[in-house]
Amino acid sequence: MTKGELPYLSAKNIVKDFGDNRVLDDVSIEIHSGDVISIIGPSGAGKSTFLRCINLLETPTSGVLSIGDFQIEIGEGHRRASKKELSTLRRNAGMVFQSFNLFPHLTVLENISLAQRRVLGRDKEEARARSMELLDRVGLKDKADQYPGRCSGGQQQRVAIARSLSLDPMVMLFDEPTSSLDPEVGAEILAVMRELANDGMTMMVVTHEMGFAKEVGDRVYVMVDGRIVESGPPAQVMSEPEHPRTKQFLSAVMGR
Amino acid sequence: MIGYILQGMIWTVVITLSSFAIGAVIGVAVAGARTAPFLIVRGIGRVWVEIIRSVPPLVWLFVVFFGLAEVGLRLTPLQAAIFTFGIIASVYLGEIYRGGLATLDRGQIEAARALGLGSFDLLTKIIAPQIFRTVSPSMVTYGMGLMKDSALASTIGVVEMTFRASQQAQTTGQGLAAFAIVGAAYLLLSIPLGVLARRADTKSRLKYVVN
Ligand SMILES: Nc1ncnc2c1ncn2[C@@H]1O[C@H](COP(=O)(O)OP(=O)(O)OP(=O)(O)O)[C@@H](O)[C@H]1O
Ligand SMILES: [Mg+2]
Secondary structure (H helix, E strand, O other): OOOOOOEEEEEEEEEEEOOEEEEEEEEEEEOOOOOOOOOOOOOOOHHHHHHHHHHOOOOOOOEEEEEOOOOEEOOOOOOOOOHHHHHHHHHHEEEEOOOOOOOOOOOOHHHHHHHHHHHHOHHHHHHHHHHHHHHOOOOOOHHHHOOOOHHHHHHHHHHHHHHHHHOOOEEEEEEEOOOOOOOHHHHHHHHHHHHHHOOOEEEEEEOOOOOHHHHOOEEEEEEEEOOEEEEOOOHHHHHHOOOHHHHHHHHHHHHO | OOHHHHHHHHHHHEEEEEEHHHHHHHHHHHHHHHOOHHHHHHHHHHHHHHHHHHOHHHHHHHHHHHHHOOOOOOOOHHHHHHHHHHHHHHHHHHHHHHHHHOOOOOHHHHHHHHHOOOOHHHHHHHHHHHHHHHHHHHHHHHHHHHHHHHHHHHHOOOOHHHHHHHHHHHOOOOOOHHHHHHHHHHHHHHHHHHHHHHHHHHHHHHHHOOO
16 A cells, blocks of 8 residues: 555544633644554643543533545534544544443453444444454454453454454554453463454554554654644654653653 | 232232332433433432422322322322332432442443443443442342332222231231231242342342452
């Protein structure tokens, strides 16, 4: 897949207030098709909030979001997103959470098929075929009929990735997908993500895995106190950080 | 006398089942309001629940039956009873749902939203099947209470068991026998519900293993 010229997903001037607390202060990020960007930064910087704003799990106080040729302006003077718009936006931006969030009462196969059927309107067989294909891709074909409670954390996260991929999203958003897993298991997940990236998936990854950000990422953004303080090619940002907060953050993670 | 009194059982069952069904449906809205993201909606939900719960069912029954008639809405005793108990049930069942909702991991709801599932699917495919198992024992228990409360409908003239028994007591003077029959009938009706409650309880424990 060739990397596109036009931004594929862009979030412009995103502001998010929780009461008096400004958690995101004018954050803008754009990704081109096939790009992988990483967002790093200290705890409480607003990274999760930013990802959640992108698929409107959290409504930004103001800003403009666009994905493909779908665009929506949010803020005073703009109407709220309609149900249809929300659904369009969300199925085009697959989200993978730190805590997997599988549906425990559904089998692995049902977890992956549910939204295909209800959101995309695929029929049972079609959804099943696609789910099995994705399970194969994440190496869990034999777990199709298990309940998530019977799967290990790493397996659950792979199912969660397959579930998000099932809607054929334009971008995948990852919020620290490995941080609740043991390092070896985390490495499995990173391997799956690396493969996705190689297959040309556009990805936005919030992570503490500097190795992944460096090897796989096309750009890295450093977020501190709700602002992007620095961005650039990973090698450059990591070896020659400019902003004092970036230096401070990097030495803290590297020193661990 | 036995036959005459037991014929009233049908109304006990009709009132209980209908008002339970109404309450089970409207209860969803009550739970929804109580957990809404907007403070005003939550406030209204809260006040509504408190108002309904603080006033004795008998008083509500009179308010609906006699009160509404005064403003021109004349309900039959049966309609008034079903309506009143239905609204009361919606508040209690709504609170039971809300309790179940609290045991559900928020992350799943986020995941469902992130997949683009709408509110209806969220409710019917994700929330209901999971909380059903945790709330069904309390729901059955509430149903048993509701059945007993339905005897209050006799006060506005629904000819259910209690109504018939007091009629019989007055005309034959055999109050003890008449009400013993009613008591036995309630016991009989409760047994299957009790079994149901226990089954629901064990089932909720047995189902899917978590980690
Ligand atoms: N629903 C909320 N209500 C109020 N404040 C919130 C809410 N969600 C997040 N915050 C606040 O927003 C700030 C940013 O939180 P966020 O979770 O986005 O940080 P983060 O960069 O993802 O941190 P971490 O690395 O620990 O995951 C924090 O100060 C947090 O307390
Ligand atoms: Mg976070």
